[in-house]
Structure formats: C-alpha cells, structure tokens
Amino acid sequence: MKKKPLILVTNDDGITAPGLRTLIEVMKTIGEVVVVAPDSPQSAMGHAITINSTLYVEAVHIDTGDQKEYSCSGTPADCVKLAVKQLLGRRPDICVSGINHGSNSSINVIYSGTMSAALEAGIEGIPAVGFSLCDYKWTANFEACKSYVKTIVENVLEHGLPNGVVLNVNIPNLAKDDIKGIRVSRQAKANWEEEFDKRKNPQGRDYYWLTGKFVNLDNGEDTDEWALEHGYVSVVPVQFDLTAHHCIQNLNSWNLND
Amino acid sequence: MKKKPLILVTNDDGITAPGLRTLIEVMKTIGEVVVVAPDSPQSAMGHAITINSTLYVEAVHIDTGDQKEYSCSGTPADCVKLAVKQLLGRRPDICVSGINHGSNSSINVIYSGTMSAALEAGIEGIPAVGFSLCDYKWTANFEACKSYVKTIVENVLEHGLPNGVVLNVNIPNLAKDDIKGIRVSRQAKANWEEEFDKRKNPQGRDYYWLTGKFVNLDNGEDTDEWALEHGYVSVVPVQFDLTAHHCIQNLNSWNLND
Numbered sequence: 001m002k003k004k005p006l007i008l009v010t011n012d013d014g015i016t017a018p019g020l021r022t023l024i025e026v027m028k029t030i031g032e033v034v035v036v037a038p039d040s041p042q043s044a045m046g047h048a049i050t051i052n053s054t055l056y057v058e059a060v061h062i063d064t065g066d067q068k069e070y071s072c073s074g075t076p077a078d079c080v081k082l083a084v085k086q087l088l089g090r091r092p093d094i095c096v097s098g099i100n101h102g103s104n105s106s107i108n109v110i111y112s113g114t115m116s117a118a119l120e121a122g123i124e125g126i127p128a129v130g131f132s133l134c135d136y137k138w139t140a141n142f143e144a145c146k147s148y149v150k151t152i153v154e155n156v157l158e159h160g161l162p163n164g165v166v167l168n169v170n171i172p173n174l175a176k177d178d179i180k181g182i183r184v185s186r187q188a189k190a191n192w193e194e195e196f197d198k199r200k201n202p203q204g205r206d207y208y209w210l211t212g213k214f215v216n217l218d219n220g221e222d223t224d225e226w227a228l229e230h231g232y233v234s235v236v237p238v239q240f241d242l243t244a245h246h247c248i249q250n251l252n253s254w255n256l257n258d
Numbered sequence: 259m260k261k262k263p264l265i266l267v268t269n270d271d272g273i274t275a276p277g278l279r280t281l282i283e284v285m286k287t288i289g290e291v292v293v294v295a296p297d298s299p300q301s302a303m304g305h306a307i308t309i310n311s312t313l314y315v316e317a318v319h320i321d322t323g324d325q326k327e328y329s330c331s332g333t334p335a336d337c338v339k340l341a342v343k344q345l346l347g348r349r350p351d352i353c354v355s356g357i358n359h360g361s362n363s364s365i366n367v368i369y370s371g372t373m374s375a376a377l378e379a380g381i382e383g384i385p386a387v388g389f390s391l392c393d394y395k396w397t398a399n400f401e402a403c404k405s406y407v408k409t410i411v412e413n414v415l416e417h418g419l420p421n422g423v424v425l426n427v428n429i430p431n432l433a434k435d436d437i438k439g440i441r442v443s444r445q446a447k448a449n450w451e452e453e454f455d456k457r458k459n460p461q462g463r464d465y466y467w468l469t470g471k472f473v474n475l476d477n478g479e480d481t482d483e484w485a486l487e488h489g490y491v492s493v494v495p496v497q498f499d500l501t502a503h504h505c506i507q508n509l510n511s512w513n514l515n516d
Contacts, residue, residue, distance in 0.1 A: 041310075043309065043310070045306045047305060047368050047369055048303045048306050048369075049369055049468065050468060051301065051468055052299075052301070054459075054465040054466065054467065055454075055465060055466040055467070055468065056463070056464075056465050056466075057464070057466065077369075078468065081452050081454075081468065082454060082466065085452050085453065085454055086454045086456075086466070107381060107498070109500055110305050110377065110381075110498055110500075111305050111306075111307055111335075119368065123365060123368070123449050124449070151513075151514060152514070155512045155513060155514060159512055162502070162504075162505055162508070164447075164502070165502045165505050168500075181514075181515045182514040182515055184506055184509040184510050184514070186499075186501040186503065186506065187499050187500060187501045189422075189499070191381050191382070194339050194343050195343065196313075196339075196340060196343055196344045198344075201312075205314070206314075206315070207312040207313060207314050208312065208313040208314075208315065208340065208344070209312065209313070210307065210308060210309055210313065210336070210339065235509065235514070236500075236501055237501065237502040237505035237506060237509060238500045238501065238502060239500055239501075239502040240365070240368055240500075241444075241445050241447070242367055242368075242426075242445060242494075242496045242497055242498075242500070243444040243445045243494055243495065243496065243497075244420070244422070244423045244495040244496060244497040245444065247420055247423050247495035248442055248444065248495060250420070251442040251493065251495060252442050254413045254417055255409075255413060256409060256410070256413060256439075256440040256442070256493070257439045257440055
C-alpha cells in the first residue's frame with residue numbers, strides 16, 4: 001500500500017476558523033494531517049515574519065479525529081517555518097492554506113496572509129496551495145468548496161508543481177450546482193481605491209480607518225476576476241521570483257554609470 | 259522654470275532611522291520632500307496593512323529644513339496609502355523607501371517592509387524605488403550610498419518606469435571608492451535555512467526564536483547577489499503581477515474538470 005501523504009494545513013484567520021476546519025475535514029480524506037495555525041486572526045499580514053519577538057506553540061485538539069494540531073503565536077509564514085523546521089518529523093508532501101474567509105484574487109494576493117503561508121512553503125520547495133472563498137463572513141458556507149479543494153489537491157499530489165510556483169485558488173460564493181467548474185487564470189490588473197474615514201477619539205485626537213472599494217481595471221477573459229464573476233473557481237499559478245525580466249534591457253539603456 | 263518634483267519618502271525602520279534621514283537629505287537636493295514614515299520599526303512586516311485597527315498620524319519635524327514630516331502608527335504600506343489619499347495635496351512624482359538598514363536582495367524582497375512601501379506606490383501608479391544598504395547596524399555608514407541614490411532617482415524621474423514595475427536597489431557595504439558601479443540584475447534564487455532556538459521562559463513555558471542562515475542557490479552572474487558580492491549596486495526591476503504565466507498551459511493539461 002502506498003504511504004499516505006503528509007499534509008501541512010495552515011491559514012491566516014486563526015486555528016478556530018470554520019474555513020480551516022473545512023480544509024482539515026477534506027484533507028483527512030486524502031492523507032495524514034498536521035495543523036499549525038495562528039492562535040488569532042492574521043488577515044492582511046502580507047508576508048510578515050517574527051524576528052524581534054518570541055514565538056509560542058501549543059499542542060491543541062479542537063476537532064475530533066487523529067490530526068495533530070498546533071496553535072502558534074506567530075504569523076502564517078512563521079507557522080510554516082516552525083512546522084517544517086521544528087514540529088513535523090518528516091517533510092510534508094503538500095502545504096494547504098485556508099480556506100480563507102474572503103477573496104484573495106488579483107492584487108489581493110499581495111496583502112494575503114493565506115497566500116504568504118503558501119508562498120513560504122513554496123520557498124521551502126514544498127508544493128503548496130492557498131484556498132479562499134469569496135465570502136468574508138465568519139458564518140460563510142464552505143460546503144460547495146469541498147469537492148473543488150479535493151480535486152485540486154489530488155491533482156497537485158499527482159502532477160507536482162514546477163519549482164518556484166504555488167497555486168492561488170479562489171472559489172465563488174455560490175451553491176454547488178451554480179459553480180461551473182475550474183478555470184486556470186492569470187492575476188487580473190486591479191486595485192483598491194482607498195478612502196480614509198477620519199474620526200476623533202474620546203480624547204479629541206484624530207485617527208483614521210482604512211476603507212476602500214475594489215476596482216477591476218482588466219477586461220481580459222483569462223483573468224481570475226472574470227472566472228469568479230462567471231461562476232468558475234479560479235486557479236492562478238503564482239511565483240516568488242518578482243523580477244520583471246522584460247524590463248532589464250530597457251533599464252540597461254539608462255545613464256546609470258556615467 | 260520647471261516645477262520641482264514632489265517626492266514621497268518612507269521606510270520600514272521608523273521615522274528616526276539614520277537611513278531615512280540620509281534619504282531625506284539626498285531627496286532635498288532634487289525636489290520638494292514629504293516624509294510619511296512609521297512611528298516605530300516595522301522590519302519584516304511584508305505587505306501588511308491595517309484593516310482592523312485605527313491609524314494615527316502626527317505632524318513632526320525631526321531634522322532642520324523645509325520638508326514636511328508625518329509619523330504614522332501603521333505599516334509602510336499604510337504610510338503610502340495615507341500619504342497619497344489623505345496627506346499630500348497633489349500626486350507625488352516619485353516614492354522612495356529606505357534607506358533600509360540591511361539587505362533586501364533576492365528572496366528578502368518578499369519579507370521586506372521597505373519594498374512593500376515601494377510596491378504599494380507602484381500599485382497606485384506612482385514610480386517607486388526601495389533602497390537598502392547591506393549593513394544591519396543602526397550606526398551603518400550611509401555616506402557611499404548618496405551619489406548612487408541620487409543617480410537612480412534622477413534616472414527614474416527622467417525615464418519613468420513601466421506600469422507595474424518598481425525598483426529594488428541594494429547597495430554593498432563598502433567605502434565609496436570600492437563600489438564599482440550600478441548593475442541591473444535579476445532576483446537570485448536563494449532562501450533562508452531557518453533554525454529555531456528553543457528556550458524556556460521564567461515561567462517554564464517553551465518558546466522559540468527564529469534564526470537562520472542565508473543560502474544563495476544561484477550561480478548566475480546576472481543576479482543581485484552576484485552584483486553585491488562583486489562590489490556593485492544592484493538594481494532589480496520588481497513586478498506585482500505574480501502570475502507564473504509560463505505554467506498556465508501546463509496546468510490546463512491537468513484533470514481539473516472531469
């Protein structure tokens with residue numbers, strides 16, 4: 001009998017999040033599961049790591065079943081580093097992160113703690129996937145995600161992923177019958193038009209809340225935004241070589257060494 | 259007479275950092291300077307933004323001169339958003355971040371608060387450059403950086419930058435006469451081999467410090483690591499479209515929709 005794959009599960013919404021619990025449930029049908037997740041929500045943490053502070057890890061058991069679970073005081077990237085270098089006895093076959101409560105499509109990948117965990121695993125040479133459901137609510141319904149998560153993880157375990165690439169999977173907030181399938185996509189050009197809500201605190205000091213509206217500037221039918229708007233699960237291959245290779249020749253024509 | 263360019267200056271080491279003070283000094287020889295920087299060090303914050311907490315901003319004046327300065331309770335990315343949407347009367351012509359105390363070459367770009375500020379400006383469509391000196395000490399000597407910073411900023415103001423691209427500049431920790439010039443480079447393939455230093459706190463509870471050793475896995479002579487090791491200032495064009503376009507065809511051959 002083939003050995004069961006070892007699956008590292010993490011997220012950025014914290015170890016008690018319903019999205020993580022769904023991911024654990026699906027992963028237990030595929031392999032041996034170890035969970036190392038933040039002890040509190042870490043959304044929009046980007047690729048933060050903890051270098052000037054201590055990290056605490058606690059063995060916990062939140063759901064029934066034979067998965068191992070650890071709660072960690074650090075960021076999602078810290079959780080992956082600690083899991084791989086300290087907590088797991090052997091190298092995981094895959095790292096899955098999520099299921100995030102809220103979209104990480106297009107430019108949101110840059111701010112995403114969910115994806116930073118997947119990227120961290122990718123940097124360690126471990127195949128990795130970040131999953132997000134386009135519903136920010138804590139009470140979001142993850143039922144329709146299950147079969148897509150399973151299909152994608154089984155494909156990654158079968159085919160592997162190229163070096164330096166992880167997957168960013170976003171799932172539309174639809175009933176299972178209304179989801180049309182999976183589309184491999186590129187990251188749409190989009191951004192946030194921020195507005196700052198200026199208020200006064202009870203002591204009379206000004207402060208701000210960051211608010212904003214998401215603006216898709218990209219009409220391509222090959223983007224993740226198009227896929228999600230049209231009822232598809234989007235799968236974007238994401239790389240951490242950020243070099244804009246196409247610009248190097250242009251920059252070499254500048255007067256940098258006169 | 260041509261109008262002076264408006265230059266937004268920020269960093270991740272905090273508003274009092276000597277590297278930021280050097281950057282302000284050089285930028286004042288080029289244009290009108292507004293500083294919006296974190297009120298405390300934010301290193302390794304990645305691309306974190308503040309969405310569940312309040313942001314405070316305070317007008318301050320740390321050095322002499324006519325630059326405007328604001329101290330902000332948020333992350334480097336928050337500083338740029340606040341500057342552009344709330345504090346500056348007009349759109350800056352360029353955003354410069356740094357000079358960071360310590361290298362942001364190769365994979366470090368992913369964890370870097372300095373570069374997240376530059377990327378945030380790039381996402382807003384503003385030409386942007388992150389500068390780092392390869393010396394982590396607070397007492398680092400930024401003298402040799404000055405002429406290179408000035409040359410690069412003047413070139414960006416003259417030529418502009420392609421949409422979706424910002425520059426990651428790293429400066430070797432050498433005397434001015436020992437720096438050989440500027441080399442446009444690509445991000446080297448490198449990573450950190452982490453080790454966790456496990457200790458017990460005074461209450462007997464285990465905790466960890468993240469430590470590690472940087473490993474360059476890339477022998478290319480066109481990389482930023484090569485440039486720095488050979489006495490050059492490295493300039494890497496960095497993009498925030500993370501799509502691994504070369505993988506899309508391969509993923510389309512998987513059994514995702516059976």
